[in-house]
Amino acid sequence: MLAPIKDIQDEIVEEFAFFEDWMQRYEHMISLGKSLPLIDPEFKNEDHIIKGCQSKVWVHAALEDNKLVFTADSDAIITKGIIAILIRAFSNQKPMDILDASTDFIDEIGLKEHLSATRANGLVSMIKQIKLYAVAYQTQVKDA
Amino acid sequence: MDLNYKNMPTLDVAAIRKDFPILSRKVHGQDLVYLDNAATSQTPLAVIEAITHYYSYYNANIHRGVHSLSQEATDAYEQARIKVQKHFNAAHAYEVILTAGTTHSINIVASGFEALLKAGDELLVSALEHHSNIVPWQMAAEKTGAVLKVIPMLIDGTLDMAAFHAMISPATKLVFCNHVSNALGTVNPIKEIIGAAHAVGAAVLIDGAQAAPHIQADVQALDVDFYVVSAHKICGPTGVGMLYGKEKWLEKLPPYQGGGEMIATVSFEKTTYAGLPHKFEAGTPNISGGIAFGAALDYMHGIGFDKIAAYEQELLVYATKALLGIEGLEIYGTAAEKTAVVSFNIKGLHPYDIGSILDQMGIAVRTGHHCAQPIMDYYSIPGTVRASFSFYNTFEEIDRLVAGVQKAKDMLC
Numbered sequence: 334m335l336a337p338i339k340d341i342q343d344e345i346v347e348e349f350a351f352f353e354d355w356m357q358r359y360e361h362m363i364s365l366g367k368s369l370p371l372i373d374p375e376f377k378n379e380d381h382i383i384k385g386c387q388s389k390v391w392v393h394a395a396l397e398d399n400k401l402v403f404t405a406d407s408d409a410i411i412t413k414g415i416i417a418i419l420i421r422a423f424s425n426q427k428p429m430d431i432l433d434a435s436t437d438f439i440d441e442i443g444l445k446e447h448l449s450a451t452r453a454n455g456l457v458s459m460i461k462q463i464k465l466y467a468v469a470y471q472t473q474v475k476d477a
Numbered sequence: 478m479d480l481n482y483k484n485m486p487t488l489d490v491a492a493i494r495k496d497f498p499i500l501s502r503k504v505h506g507q508d509l510v511y512l513d514n515a516a517t518s519q520t521p522l523a524v525i526e527a528i529t530h531y532y533s534y535y536n537a538n539i540h541r542g543v544h545s546l547s548q549e550a551t552d553a554y555e556q557a558r559i560k561v562q563k564h565f566n567a568a569h570a571y572e573v574i575l576t577a578g579t580t581h582s583i584n585i586v587a588s589g590f591e592a593l594l595k596a597g598d599e600l601l602v603s604a605l606e607h608h609s610n611i612v613p614w615q616m617a618a619e620k621t622g623a624v625l626k627v628i629p630m631l632i633d634g635t636l637d638m639a640a641f642h643a644m645i646s647p648a649t650k651l652v653f654c655n656h657v658s659n660a661l662g663t664v665n666p667i668k669e670i671i672g673a674a675h676a677v678g679a680a681v682l683i684d685g686a687q688a689a690p691h692i693q694a695d696v697q698a699l700d701v702d703f704y705v706v707s708a709h710k711i712c713g714p715t716g717v718g719m720l721y722g723k724e725k726w727l728e729k730l731p732p733y734q735g736g737g738e739m740i741a742t743v744s745f746e747k748t749t750y751a752g753l754p755h756k757f758e759a760g761t762p763n764i765s766g767g768i769a770f771g772a773a774l775d776y777m778h779g780i781g782f783d784k785i786a787a788y789e790q791e792l793l794v795y796a797t798k799a800l801l802g803i804e805g806l807e808i809y810g811t812a813a814e815k816t817a818v819v820s821f822n823i824k825g826l827h828p829y830d831i832g833s834i835l836d837q838m839g840i841a842v843r844t845g846h847h848c849a850q851p852i853m854d855y856y857s858i859p860g861t862v863r864a865s866f867s868f869y870n871t872f873e874e875i876d877r878l879v880a881g882v883q884k885a886k887d888m889l890c
């Protein structure tokens with residue numbers, strides 16, 4: 334059983350606080366990006382592309398055991414790192430929990446200030462897409 | 478030949494840098510290295526002071542008041558127009574329309590041509606254009622039924638001039654092309670383009686936004702019909718620019734906007750328009766901006782355009798050589814004649830990733846498609862990293878760029 338979203342987010346915030354400067358945080362994001370669980374190539378199409386990102390981002394969601402599992406990819410590594418953070422926070426959770434979850438941890442990390450404006454917009458689009466998937470799949474959750 | 482440019486600078490760059498307060502600031506705790514000059518140049522104190530002096534001392538609306546402040550402001554604004562006229566060697570000051578910038582200037586001409594074009598007329602656009610010199614013409618073509626044809630580019634980032642000469646015909650009404658490509662730095666053979674266009678009776682609009690900081694264009698020697706620039710690329714403020722047009726063309730084009738200043742007489746039955754340049758200058762203009770545009774040209778002439786161009790070429794040669802020392806780095810745009818722009822990628826890496834890491838090191842470059850998507854499509858790339866140099870940049874800054882790109886590569890690979 335995966336920890337609740339809030340706990341995972343706290344863990345990510347702590348992890349980022351551990352680094353001394355933003356260069357190290359970037360290095361961390363790059364390594365997260367490299368280990369991102371990749372989307373099935375068949376979903377790397379227009380239907381799964383996120384609008385509003387300057388680099389290309391594809392996100393796919395599937396309901397497994399009443400939990401939403403996200404996979405994704407991007408043509409830019411730092412963007413992949415950002416997606417990896419979001420997937421860690423939101424993947425494998427119940428759609429309702431994803432909908433209820435706060436996204437304040439992004440601000441606590443300070444991520445937005447250290448991204449270019451276009452990337453920060455992309456980040457907002459990614460979160461919105463994750464929430465939209467949660468809305469869509471909420472109706473398919475079967476009562477236990 | 479290995480020229481050691483560092484030991485023979487053409488300009489006293491250390492002294493020049495003191496004129497630019499922003500160059501001494503820090504970004505992410507590091508000394509700023511500003512290499513995004515093709516997007517906008519930085520502003521010297523002389524220009525900043527021209528703006529503050531205007532607002533502190535003689536801020537007033539121009540061309541209409543009888544009071545002293547209005548007269549002083551009008552004089553200063555019209556003096557600035559004359560400075561712009563002299564700089565570009567326009568035959569008359571009234572051929573210099575002060576606009577909000579290059580994009581505004583192009584839109585004035587494009588919307589004016591809607592009244593002159595008919596279905597089947599041809600417009601030739603170069604493949605190297607900024608979106609702002611594509612979209613207004615697409616809009617004009619859509620409204621009039623004119624056909625937009627593209628002058629193709631070659632792999633080195635130059636225009637395919639053989640194709641251009643084959644395309645141009647008596648059906649061609651207008652050719653528009655940049656003097657210098659913003660994405661690649663290619664200097665286009667505009668004299669040849671203008672000559673060929675005039676031979677078939679077509680007009681030519683040259684987007685000089687990227688050329689202006691490096692090349693002093695002489696609109697009469699070029700015999701160009703329209704030449705457009707933005708002040709903010711030449712050390713001036715944002716929100717002001719020039720539309721130069723030959724008198725005969727400006728007389729032919731209808732006004733772009735209606736309003737105050739652009740009229741001779743107004744009644745509800747009939748309005749007659751003012752003469753040039755006011756016909757295209759409706760409303761209160763960017764007065765301080767226009768005055769500061771003149772101050773920027775004064776500043777640049779104080780240094781000397783020839784010296785600026787020579788020094789920037791030294792920077793370009795130095796940067797090109799040093800960057801090519803990084804394995805896997807590819808430069809886009811290798812024309813023999815280029816301004817100080819290096820557009821590049823590293824094999825397998827996304828330009829955004831490189832730009833983001835450079836930013837963390839205090840190095841400002843542009844990444845992306847540079848508002849020139851057709852060029853990126855031609856090379857099948859999402860974008861490039863673009864470092865663009867100005868006369869206040871140093872060889873040491875280029876060393877920092879090269880070290881930064883190498884570090885980004887090590888982190889990302």
